[in-house]
Amino acid sequence: MSDTRVYLGLWSDHTRNSVAGSALTVSNQSGLYVIAFLALWVRLVGSHFWTIICFIVHQFRASPQAQDALHHQHQFLLRNSQSNIGTLWDLTKVIWYWRSATRSFARSFPLLALAISHAILFTAAAFFSSQVASTSNLVLLKRDPACGYLMYPPEPLDTIEKTKQATEWFIANKANAQWALSYVDQCYGANASTSSTMCNTLAHRTFNISTVTVECPFPNATLCRDRAIQVDSGFLNSAEHLGINSEPNDSLDYRTVKTCAPIHDEGYYFFNSTGNMASNDSDTQYYLDYGYHYERNNYSTFSFYRSDLLNPSRAYRLLWAQARASNEADSTFLPIDGLNRTDGDVTLVLLFNFARYAEPVKDLWYNTDDDVEYTSGAIRYKSSRVISVMGCVEQHEFRASNGSRSGLVGLEELGDWEIDTDRNKAKLSVARHMFHAIKYSRLVYQLAAVGTNLLQASSGSSGESRIDHIGVPNDQWKREVLYWGQQSVTSLQRALQSYVKGPAPADSPYLKKPDEDLLRDFDPCSSQIVRDPSHYSINIFGLYFTIGMGLLIIVLNCSLSTIVSKIQGWSGTPGYRNQQYELDNAFQVQRLAYENMGLGRWTSLQSLVPVTQKGEKFGQPVRASTPGANAPFHLRSLSSTPLVSPYLRQQSASPYTPTNYSKVSQEEDPFFAPAYRPTHYPRDSI
Template sequence: MSIAQGDVYTGMWTDWSKNNQVLGSTITLTSSDSRLLAAFLALFVSLSVSYLWLLVVYSIHRARYKITTGKCRAIVRQQQVLLKAGLTPASTTIRLVRLYWAYRFTPFAWKQSWLWISISAVSAASSVAAGLFSSKIIDSSLYINALTQSSNCGYVSLLGVSGRVNDSTIMAFNQQRATLVDSAATYARDCYNSTSDKSQCNFFPSTTIPWETNWEAECPFENICLGPAVRLDTGLLNSNSLFGINSPVEDQIEIRKITTCAPIIQKGFTEVRSDGIVQYFYGSSPSSNATKTLDTLTSNLTYAYTMSSSFYDSGLPPERNLWSPISKMNNTEGDGTVIFISSNNVRFTESCDDPIFSAHVPQDGEGFDWYEADNLAGVLGCLEQVSGCFSIIYLSRRLLFRHANVQITNAKYQVCNTPSNTCSAIGGLRNKFHEATGKMLLTPMQAGTANVTANVLGQFSRIPIVTNGNARHLVASQSQVVDEIQLPLPSNQWQIEVQFWHATVMSLIQHSLLEFMIGPNNAALQKYIKAPITSEERAVCKRQRVRISQGFANVSSLGLFFTIGLGTVVIILALFLDNIMGCITRFSKGDEQKHRAWIRDDVLHLQRLAYTQEKAFGPRWIATDDNDIPSVEDNSFLDPIVDPQEVKPDKIENRLSVDSLMDVDGTP
């Protein structure tokens, strides 16, 4: 599944998947902006490291001041000069090593060198590590978390729209829903497998929505099941970590979905008429007392599976349901579905003992034998239940206390709020969400999240949307050969089908939540979007978290601000080091001498001293030990410094001249 770049939010936000506001603070940028930021950070970190090294060598220079006040070894004084030379850590390391090498045969050379070489080498390595760290601030990996933003947030509704809805709009609406179901089924087939590594499986915040399976569960209906039922229990599903509704802990909700299915007895509930019509009486529909009517003749002419279902919503009055189940199937603790799977004239290469796909009727083929289905249809009943958990968060003295506990009553799990002693019991979707939001004290954002989630679940979280008329979503059909030939099926094929339907529903919840947040892909349906009403529901529209793989990068706000903040402080301290220390040393004579020693070891001052000591007369230097930059009075000329052994004695005094002693043309 993909998302348009225009539907991705760029800017600062908090990624609550990290459960911490500071660590989760994130800035999403486009790829081009992230590259500019990466280049800036590389330059900034390099500059910051160079100035940090200046502070380090200043500290070392001050620490060594005491041993340089009197006579000391030449290597010590030369090391002091190298520290003040303004070299990079790597260059300083090289120069210190070369200095040691020059004195390697003298006593104490290694003792006087190893510590400073080590410090400079570690600093050089740290500068490289800082550069690598700065690159980690920007996450441009294959998949990054991002928020969606769209003006089309809402669900598509053709009810109550102004004007007449034409047939093409209805077809587009049905096609949109069918495409969504097909996408969810494909995702479930490809990704609800721990060994899958397909790229499309990394789009949602959680690749799969987990559940636990009980293969020997009790029948959800009254003594009407063929053997044990299969029960699929998701446990509590967090709206943030699993559904990607990006909210802090106090605004999160948790829901639980349980699906229990079992093959249903047909004897006593099926009537075969003389004209080949077969009727199933598991409850009435608005137009008939029979739940389902099948034609044997039509079935014999059909060489593929067909599937249909009838559904009742326990939260609606009977007259508003399209199926009124018989008392044995009317379990008011959930929403019920009865599913009819017809094998029709599909030919099984081997007999099948599965109660839904049962095939033991042998037939002679042209060169091979096959088996036909025992029944015109297999009947499967499912009960779907939900439960909600809404954690009450109290803020007191800046401490968050979470009050929630889980009770077990008659093997039914309930999630309760301790202070109010109210529970969201297991039951039908509509009833339980109304009960939870009506009885439990929720934060406004919890209520908004619950309403949005209930709306999406009400449309896309039930098995009928997968099973009604969608025989292509049968796992058994995936092992067919040219439609009518069915390869061998296991005796628990119905359990495999239920598992896949449940996985498809879980995947459909993920897909439909995203579609709610960004709107349908079909532009023709966008004018039929019903936008959220409350401000909290509209806020939920901006909280959907997805994983995207192209066009964007995430920046850690903590890492970025820490790097820029610390680097700025280091640069300011280094730039104004002499000024700052000059003010500080006014109150301490010892510190003043240390700082003056630092200034005197500057290369410009060493040059000044070289000229001053070489010739007693000449230009006057305008400099003291308090000035970091010495200068010559009256813009005087300086000859090169020459080793006295390289010139004749009568020429030495001519090596230093000043422009004040000459005319403009050079005449004295």
């Protein structure tokens, strides 16, 4: 998030255990370095693991019995393989050149399949290793000196100072509400974006908000024009869903429920006139009486003039009124008995519908029952009554980790609920922190901040006139209620973030900071988790596990042959398997080839790399220029006289005994035995 400061360093995600929850947050660039390192590390570890596999297979295939050349070539590949890809290529060549032999492919296929499986396994491991350095981009916000929330001044706003305070509060609340609207538009619904940066900013991207049809939520059920729609967020955990990084025992579950239905206005609608109705009809004042209005001190829940209905500049207009259970001071009206609820807050939303639709609308809130013809001949459909009322009951519920719960109540009762019998201050701090954010997520706050933008239908305006509209579905009012529910939980998440990063400058006189007596147990200003694509949170356990397991595999590979040799010596097991493994080493095979040609006095035969005595020089075998069926090789020595390989001159009469060309080898070679010496002895070259 570009407007937040992220804490860089070690921290613990308490939604996981102490081991898996440890994280290190770094910048994007540093995170890419870690990902690149892990990919290379897994590749390196994979090559060592492949060598271990080759050693095990080589040992199982080793035999003291005579085997054909294909078997020995397989053993040679297993002994000298450094990578699965290299082995795949060498096996492919072996299969090709042995294609005329019986069952050559069938004998090579198991090794081929093993190499392919290993390649797939470690390619996947390299991919998943990058997840160690992402953890879904969860980061912890850095503590800001401006952490807190803005206080709204007490009514009435009769001083300049109160007006300034209310203005600052309104600006901050409007910014959060507009952000939440954009988030819901982009991240919820069938057309939700999977690539939007905004959708990767909240600790929990979206919630599965349920909608069910229920009976009218008001005591007088005849007030409802249809059955109500109930939008339920389900229980949202303060840590897992809302990103409040408290200890598991201090977390709370929160649930919000909105139950709404269009309500009748017949019998509650009246007007009077302040002038001559014939000449000054615009002065006619209309009232909707659903209860006593505290500010106007009369029974007019809603009041507007006829002039408000003339020459509209936009398709919709909204008015609203709220009655908070057990809190008249924060209520705008006292509901009539048929609307009053003591276990929830009642909100009435008055819709002025000036839209002219391209087709008839049967929705109960947006209903059209009249048509109008433009001078162009186009027909549009409109509502003859203009106004329509939606009634909603908002309820909230807390549930503690010990199972105690407040039940569905109004906001005032939610704040009064005792969090725990043992007065856990950390849990109380979490509850207060959530309570302040919940206040800003209520329907009336969103209506005050964004007005008609809270209507999904407002996005359908078209044509030159802003009142022209493409139309709405016949269940649009239900869609609006769901939209309000989505907006509510998103505003809650945003308010929690705004609290931490500071809704106003740190020196603002209207900024209410956390209670000092609660900060010792839980500090909400340094405990908010969000998502941030510009940072990486590296899972410490995953990082250590990847490196630790890799080191173990590397050490095991480097010492496996020695360990097996020692075990065979201690147990008295015949050592032919390990001896074959050593002799199949490319350097040993090279040494044996040169010895068979009588070249070199070799020493250090027990080492991985045998060497010759100091100053020893001899030629290199190259393909002979003389054509022949056997494509013979000869040695080109450092002198001008070529030495034909004595290995190819076996028909000569005088034998060249091993003693004459490999005296050093016989004395020092620990593997000297008839089974391991050349079966054909070279003879004199000339």
